[in-house]
Every structure is written in C-alpha cells, then in structure tokens.
Amino acid sequence: MRPDGGHYDHEDRDGEYWAPNDAQQNNHEAIVHHLCILTLNDRLYLAPIGSNPKRILDLGTGTGIWATDIADKFPDAQVIGTDLSPVGPGMQPDNVTFEIDDCCSEWVYPDHHFDLVHIRGLFGSIADWPQLYKEAFRHLRPGGYIEQVEWSVHNRSSDGTLSHNTVLARWSQHAIRTGTMTGKTFEIAENMAGLIREAGFVDVVEKRFKWPIGPWSSDIKLKEIGRWNLLNWEEGMEGWVMAGYTRVLGWSYQQVQDWLQEVRAALRDRRQHLYHEVRLVYARKPQ
Template sequence: MASGGVHIPIDDEYTNGREVGEDDDDHYSYSSGRTVATTSTMYRHENGRTYHAYRGMSTAEYWQPNDSKQNNAEAILHHICLMTLEDRLYLAPIGSSPRRILDVGTGTGIWATDMADKFANAQVIGTDLSPVPPGMQPDNVTFEVDDCCSAWVYPENHFDFVHIRGLFGSIADWPKFYKEAYRHLRPGGHIEQIEWSVHVRSADGTLSPSSVLAQWPQTFVHAGRLTGKTFEIAENMAGLIREAGFVEVVEKRFKWPVGPWSSDPKLKEIGKWNLLSWEEGMEGWVMAAYTRVLGWSYQQVQEWLIEVRKALRDRRRHVYHEVRLVYARKPS
C-alpha cells in the first residue's frame, strides 16, 4: 500500500522577493547541542573531514564523514523527520511495549536515544561504523561499532523493531540486508526504513534539464553504479522488503521543499530547515564520492558546491525531493 504526497503550493511573495545571497548566511546558521568530538585514533582524515576507520576497512566502504559538522547536519535531518512525521519517531504499529529495538546506522545515536527515552523498559541498540561517544544517554541504550553488511551476531527472532534511516549509497546487497533483518526480527516484529531520493524535482517546471540541480542526482547515480551501492534505494525499498518475506508493507511518500518557497505553513517550515540541511551537509554528502570514486579534485568539488549553493538560494527555483518511509511486519 502506498501513500502519495500532495501538490506543493508556492508562496509568490517569497518567490518575488530578493534572492538569498551570501549576506544571509547568519539567517541560516545553526548550532546543535549534540555535536561530538572526534577521536583521532578511531577516524581517518581526508580533505579536511574525518571518516570511520572500522577494522581497517577502506574509507570507500562508507561515504559520509563522522565529524562535528556532519553531526550537526544529522541533527537537522532528525528535526526535519520529526516535523514530517508530526513529532513521531516512527509510524510502524509496534505497540506500546517493545522489548528490543535495533537502530541500524545510528549515526549520532539521536534516534536511538529518543527511543530509549520513550520506552524506558526496552533495550535499544544502535550500531554504526563509527563510535558514538559517551554522553547523557539513558541506561537502556547501547551503542556498538559494527558493520551491518556483515553477518549479524544477534540471536534469531530477537528484535521487536528494526529501524533504518539514511543508508542510501551504503549497502551493496540490499536483499541480503533485508533477509538479515527478517531473520533477527521476532515473528510479528516490524521493520521501518526512511530514505530520501537524490533526485531533485521542480514543483512548477522551473528546473531545466541543463541546470546544476538537475545534474546533481546524475553524479550520485553514476557513483552508485561504479561502487555497486545504489543511491536510489528510496525508490526500490518497498519491493525489496516485500521480496524478503515481509507482509503488510506500507509505503508513505513525502515531499521536502528545498527552501521556504511553499505557501503551506508546514512545508514552508520543512523547506527552511531542509535548505539549512543542504547548506550544512552537502560538502559531506559529496566529498568522498566525488574524490574517491569520480576522480574529482578537492578544488573541483568546492567550485561545484558554490554553483549548487547559488542555485539553491535562487528564489525563482521551486525544487523539492521526495522522501519515502516503508514499514512492514514479519509474519507471525
């Protein structure tokens, strides 16, 4: 079952205002209280950013940095997800008392920590290639450094809920990944995944095929083909989850404007935060993929990002990208 997004109304007053320029940076500044310090012995340094160094694996295994700048971007994305889901951490019907919850690719651990706060009697585990430094986490959440592409070490039929968010471009064998999730969920347990499409779309035909933002997804798709790790899992995860044996598969689709150009109050607020997310996160999204896989230089990446930022700040461009959430149940 699928649920589609609605048409995005456009705020003409915003569109006809002055273009957002370099002097507006302070308006979009953001400082998260959840930033964490890097541990130099655990991370690798490349192009001014830090990346995981799990078990001596090549940094090509995962493309996103794990430094404080990217952690700020992750906090912004978490906030946008909460706005999108109307302050809910998930949509799957997991009941009021799940006992064991697994958050795969936990990142900063913000979702797992919030779930541990919500379900004080549950055991919550967050796994990632990079460590989550100790903080003010509840006692019922544990963070483990692990590779979700390897065999899962947990008992079969163990978890009530497996949660995945933002792993596009990170998994080479998605069918195998979903089979692992299926095997380790108890009968009747749920899986939920939320991913955002790399494809930027126009709400009113203002995005020409030759524009910078139209070219943006092409580089990701190409990098995914070269590495064997697709960046288009958002478009395919519902079918793959169903093929893994899950039932009652539900897909929800949302639209995230890039910029506050919509006249719809909720979408305007999401768009404002999403533009901030791009501003804060885009260097981390592209640096590794472009330099390691596509052979770009650091300077070429920075010049490209200048063009992308300029396009994003053009009030005449009403662009958005789709976000999909899928949840499903393991048969009882």
C-alpha cells in the same frame, strides 16, 4: 574536518560509507533528525509496534540521536544502535547501548530477537540490500516490524523550473552515477518497498513526503520544512559528495569546492521551486 579542508572518515571501515564522521557531520545529523520529526508530526516511527516493545535495533545509528530518543520513549525496552565508528560520549539513557558493527556483515544477534529494526539514511552505502533485508527478517520476532526512511536523490520541480541541464538536476545525475560505479545505489528510496516485500515481509506500507528546498511553499508546514531542508543542504552537502566525487568520479578537491559554490547559488535561486521526496516504508514479519 581535516587540516586540508576534508573530513575524517569512519576509522574501521574506510570507504564503506560515503558520509564523514566529524563534528560538522554530527551537527548536520541533528538537523536531519529534526526534519524527520517535523515530517512525521513529532513521531519517531510509524510502524504499529505497540506500546511495549522489548528490543529495538537501530542500524547506522550515527550520533545515536534516534536510538536515544526511542530509548527515552520506551524505558523498559533494550535499544541497540550500531555503526561503523563509535558514538561519542553523551547523556544516554541506561537502556540504550551502542556497538561498533557493520550491518552488511553477518549479524551476531539471536534469531527472532527484535520487535523493531530501524534504518534511516543508508542510501549509497549498502551493496546488497536484499541480503540486509534477509538478515532483518531473520532477526525479527514473528510479528515484528522493519521501518526504513530514505530520501530520494532525484531533485524535482513543482512547476517545471528544473530543466535537465540545471545545476541541481546534474547533482542528481552525479549521485546516480556514483552509486552505479560503486555498486551501492543511491536510489533505494524508490526500490525499498518492493525489496522488503520480496524478503518475505507482509503488510508493506509506503508513505511519501515532500521536502521543499527553501521556503517557497505556500503551505505553512512545508514552508518550515523547506527552511530546515535548505539548512540541511548547506550544512551537509560537502560531506555528502567529497568522498564520492574525489574517490569515485576522480574530481580534485578544488573541483568539488567550485561545484559546491555553483550548488549554493542554485539553492538560493528563488525562481526555482524545487523539492525531493522522502519515503518511509514499514512492514511486518508474518506470525
């Protein structure tokens, strides 16, 4: 975090991605990873890639937590994680490498190279999703898979407790407006299955999951996910909105802080039973 209370951005591509790159964001990314593992019942992916993939690419790898885990799972595979800024030093397996790269630029890898291209949480950061899927298609071997996980910015209620003017409904509206103004949609979760199919992929499978906000669900697993998701929001939300609200929507730093106080209060309101969707899509490049 900067001395003024803000966050450090990605050094090489300032403004390309809305989330900060600092210790607080890195801790938050570990929470998100845990949520995804909970959601997928201790699995890192769902695509039927077989037991012996040779090359795996993780776009927008962040701290490299998913890439590191998948490298541990497949010690004979070459795993590459790419991001706009370097991954910090850590105890990575020998078969994972991290590269500074912009996935929106032309890819430098050979065609027909990867068994799996993995994407997670790049909503709001890609201007041309069809082009990205085209690159993924070109660089996957025939029979290889793309898999993408994104969370919806549309907060919903299970019992009508979220009206149009409530704080967490307006939160969704601000995200959509930011995406419209930047040309980088925050609604890719709702659209990725169709766009992936249009890119030429087949056997497109979409899975939808519910992430409660808070432990209100009577379902044991959803209650646990809700607890972690509340922590996800509380730890992550300043980083989610600071750049977009100040640079795009024209808010001051103090206006953002005042808004976040309202959001924190709304998150803790036990009268609201809120959730948002998480969608996972995987699809195969034809033989």
